[in-house]
Amino acid sequence: MKIRATQAIMECLLEQEVDTVFGYPGGTILNLYDELYNYRDKITHVLTAHEQGASHAADGYARSTGKVGVCFATSGPGATNLTTGIATAYMDSSPVVFITCNVTEPLLGRDSFQEVDITGIAMPITKATYLVRDAQSIPSIMRQAFAVAATGRPGPVLIDFLKNVTAPTEMIDYEFIPWYENRTWGSVRELSESHGLKAPEPDHEDIDKLVEMIAQSERPLLICGGGVVRGRAHKEFRTFAEKLDSPVAITLMGGGGFPGGHPLTTGMIGMHGSRASNVAVDQCDLLIAVGCRFSDRVALNPNTFARQAKIVHIDIDRAEIDKNVLTDHHIVGNARRVLELLNERVGQYSHPEWKEQILSLRREREEVGEDDSALSPKQVLETIRRMVPKDTIVATDVGQNQMWTIQYFHFDYPGQLLTSGGFGTMGFGLGAAIGAKMAHPDKVVIHTTGDGCFRMNCHELSTVEHYHLPIITVVFNNGTLGMVRQWQNLIYDQRYSETTLDRGPDFVKLAEAYGLKGRRVTNVKEMEAAMAEALSCGCGYVIDCMLDIDEMVRPMVPGGGNITDFLLS
Numbered sequence: 001m002k003i004r005a006t007q008a009i010m011e012c013l014l015e016q017e018v019d020t021v022f023g024y025p026g027g028t029i030l031n032l033y034d035e036l037y038n039y040r041d042k043i044t045h046v047l048t049a050h051e052q053g054a055s056h057a058a059d060g061y062a063r064s065t066g067k068v069g070v071c072f073a074t075s076g077p078g079a080t081n082l083t084t085g086i087a088t089a090y091m092d093s094s095p096v097v098f099i100t101c102n103v104t105e106p107l108l109g110r111d112s113f114q115e116v117d118i119t120g121i122a123m124p125i126t127k128a129t130y131l132v133r134d135a136q137s138i139p140s141i142m143r144q145a146f147a148v149a150a151t152g153r154p155g156p157v158l159i160d161f162l163k164n165v166t167a168p169t170e171m172i173d174y175e176f177i178p179w180y181e182n183r184t185w186g187s188v189r190e191l192s193e194s195h196g197l198k199a200p201e202p203d204h205e206d207i208d209k210l211v212e213m214i215a216q217s218e219r220p221l222l223i224c225g226g227g228v229v230r231g232r233a234h235k236e237f238r239t240f241a242e243k244l245d246s247p248v249a250i251t252l253m254g255g256g257g258f259p260g261g262h263p264l265t266t267g268m269i270g271m272h273g274s275r276a277s278n279v280a281v282d283q284c285d286l287l288i289a290v291g292c293r294f295s296d297r298v299a300l301n302p303n304t305f306a307r308q309a310k311i312v313h314i315d316i317d318r319a320e321i322d323k324n325v326l327t328d329h330h331i332v333g334n335a336r337r338v339l340e341l342l343n344e345r346v347g348q349y350s351h352p353e354w355k356e357q358i359l360s361l362r363r364e365r366e367e368v369g370e371d372d373s374a375l376s377p378k379q380v381l382e383t384i385r386r387m388v389p390k391d392t393i394v395a396t397d398v399g400q401n402q403m404w405t406i407q408y409f410h411f412d413y414p415g416q417l418l419t420s421g422g423f424g425t426m427g428f429g430l431g432a433a434i435g436a437k438m439a440h441p442d443k444v445v446i447h448t449t450g451d452g453c454f455r456m457n458c459h460e461l462s463t464v465e466h467y468h469l470p471i472i473t474v475v476f477n478n479g480t481l482g483m484v485r486q487w488q489n490l491i492y493d494q495r496y497s498e499t500t501l502d503r504g505p506d507f508v509k510l511a512e513a514y515g516l517k518g519r520r521v522t523n524v525k526e527m528e529a530a531m532a533e534a535l536s537c538g539c540g541y542v543i544d545c546m547l548d549i550d551e552m553v554r555p556m557v558p559g560g561g562n563i564t565d566f567l568l569s
Helices: 006-013 025-040 051-065 083-091 117-124 135-150 205-218 227-230 233-246 275-283 335-345 353-365 377-387 400-407 428-439 451-466 482-490 507-513 524-536
Strands: 002-004 020-025 044-047 069-073 096-102 128-131 157-162 171-173 220-224 248-251 265-268 285-288 310-316 327-331 394-398 445-450 472-477 518-519 541-546
Touching: 002 006, 006 135, 006 171, 006 400, 020 051, 020 428, 025 069, 025 096, 025 117, 051 069, 051 083, 051 096, 051 428, 051 451, 069 394, 083 096, 083 117, 096 117, 096 135, 117 157, 128 135, 135 171, 135 227, 157 445, 205 285, 205 310, 205 327, 205 335, 220 233, 227 233, 227 335, 233 335, 248 518, 265 275, 265 353, 265 400, 275 353, 285 335, 285 451, 310 400, 377 400, 377 472, 377 524, 394 400, 394 428, 400 445, 400 472, 400 482, 428 445, 428 451, 445 451, 451 472, 472 507, 472 524, 507 541, 518 524, 524 541
Parallel strands: 020 044, 020 069, 069 096, 096 157, 128 157, 220 248, 220 285, 248 265, 285 310, 310 327, 394 445, 445 472, 472 541, 518 541
Antiparallel strands: 002 171
C-alpha cells in the first residue's frame, strides 16, 4: 500500500517493537517529528536537555534491556552532539540506531545552514551508516539498520535522511513485516559479514581442544568480559565456572555477567583490579577469557600478562583475537553458544588448594574496617547496597566513582550495571539512568557520579523532573577531578595542575532549582537517612557525599606495568 515516507519510518520502528525514542528536534527533522505526533499513543518520545543526553539515554535503554535503543537528532550541531554518545556505544558494543536528518538534496555539499556530513563523521564509530536519498529505500534501510545493530557483535548504526526524502508529499510502497521475519529477510541475509551480522557456529574441534586443556589444568582462571553481558550468557557462564571450580575475575564491562557475591568471584581485574584477581592472572596455568578485549586497562603489559598460563580467548569478533594479547588457543563464536557446547562436554572439577590460595586474598580486603566518624566511598556504596532491592540498576559516570561503585556494589545480572568502559565518557551516567528508568519503571535506578562528571550532565535533571523519574543521584564530592588528581599525586610529584574544583554549584540547591530534592551528607548515619528519604520521596533525589580530596581508588597498577606491580595496595 502507499503511505507517507515519514509514516513508513514510524511503521518500521513499530516493526522492531520500538516503544521509546530519545531525542531533540530541529529544523531538518521536523517532518519526522510531525509524523511522530500521530504515533504518540504508540511510541513514547523522551525530550532530553541536550542531544548527548539523548544518546546516552538510548544507550542505557539498550544496555538495560538487551533491545535496540533509538535516538533522534537534527542536522549540523544536533547531529555532531551525538558523536560522543555514538562512540560510547561503539566502544562498548551497545546496539543503538541513531536517526538524523540533513538538508535537502539541492543544498547538499554547499555548506548550507546546519549541514554536516554526519555519515562521514560517524563512519569510524559505527557498524554502518546510511545516507537516505531515495524514499523508496526507507523500509529496506530501516530493517537493515536494526539487524546490523542487534546481530553478531552489537553496536550503533546511523541513518541520515535528506529532508526532501521526509517531505509530506513523498509517498512510498510499504508492507508491514514483523521483526522476527526481518531477521531472515533476503537483503539482510546478503549483508556483508563486515557488519558483524553473523555469529559463526563455533568450531567443534576448537571446543574439544579446550576441553582437553581444562583437563590438564591445575590452576584455571576465568575472565568474565562484556561479551557475556551483551550475549546474555550469564547462566551458561555460571554453570561453566562452577563445573571448573575456578576463580572468576570480572572486567569493568563484565559486571553482571557473573554474580558479584558468588564464592568464586575474585572481583575486578586490571589497573584497579582486586589483589585476588591480579595475582590469580599472574599465577594461573590456564586463563580462559570470555568476551574480553584484553584492553590496556586489563592486560596492562601484554608481554607479562598471564605469563605462566596458556591463554584461551573466546569472542564473537575474529578481529579481537590476538589483537592485544597473543593466545595459545581461541574459539570464535557467540559466548552463549560456545559455553553451551563446553558445558555439554566438561565434567565436574575441584581445585580447593588453588581456590584457597586466591580467594583468601579477597577475604583479607573484606575484613578491613573503617571509621564511622567520616565518610568513605566504601561506606557510601555499602549503605546503598544494604538499603536498595537486589535488582537495583546502577548507572555510573567515569573515574573514581566508577571504580568504587564496581568494587563495592555487587552486580548479579546483565544490564544491572551501566557504565562507559571503552570510551570512558564523563557525563554518561545520568542519561543512561534515564534510559534505564524509562525501560524499567518498577526498578530502583541509582546514578553514581563524581563532582567533575556531574557538572557535565546535571542539566538532565530537568528531564528527570519533567518525566517524574525517581532516579537517585549519588555524588562522590571530593572537590577535585579525583582520578586525575590520584595520578598527579602518585606519578606527577603532587603537581595538581587544573584538577581542583573549588567552585559551584551547590548540588543540593541545584536539585531544588530543578524541582527535585537533595541532601548533603558527611557520615554514615546521614547517608542512611538520605537514602531512606530518597527511596520514599517518589521524585528525583541528589545525595551530595562529602569526601576527602585525597581519597584514592585502591589497588592501583600503573599503565604498562605488570599486573601485580601495585602502586597502592
